[in-house]
Amino acid sequence: MKSICAHCGSPYEQTSTSAQCDDCKPKDDGTLDQYRGSRYERGYDSRWKRLSLRARRLQPFCSDCGTTDDLTADHSVEAWKRHEAGKPIRLQDMDVVCRRCNADRGAARGANANDDYRAGRSGITFLD
Numbered sequence: 357m358k359s360i361c362a363h364c365g366s367p368y369e370q371t372s373t374s375a376q377c378d379d380c381k382p383k384d385d386g387t388l389d390q391y392r393g394s395r396y397e398r399g400y401d402s403r404w405k406r407l408s409l410r411a412r413r414l415q416p417f418c419s420d421c422g423t424t425d426d427l428t429a430d431h432s433v434e435a436w437k438r439h440e441a442g443k444p445i446r447l448q449d450m451d452v453v454c455r456r457c458n459a460d461r462g463a464a465r466g467a468n469a470n471d472d473y474r475a476g477r478s479g480i481t482f483l484d
């Protein structure tokens with residue numbers, strides 16, 4: 357199927373679900389996973405899984421758009437500070453949002469951290 361590359365705008369023959377031509381598509385050489393670290397190294401351990409499930413049970417809707425579909429637990433900047441200091445992430449350091457709103461918020465740590473966007477957005481106050 358013919359398509360237009362989302363990156364460079366050139367026409368290309370789409371052979372996969374990628375929205376980019378072969379020249380623009382990132383090469384999967386295995387370095388991305390090494391750079392990012394494992395799920396556990398990035399803070400997504402069994403405790404995170406239980407905490408995320410608890411948050412989504414307590415608040416079954418997105419704080420930003422109100423949808424009840426495809427909910428995730430979003431880390432606050434404070435959550436990552438606690439994680440990097442070796443402290444556990446607490447329920448009050450998270451916000452429940454749908455996957456789309458979570459992606460729209462961007463990174464919660466590093467150079468792209470946007471604490472202002474997350475401040476006061478939660479529709480529920482969690483007590484841990």
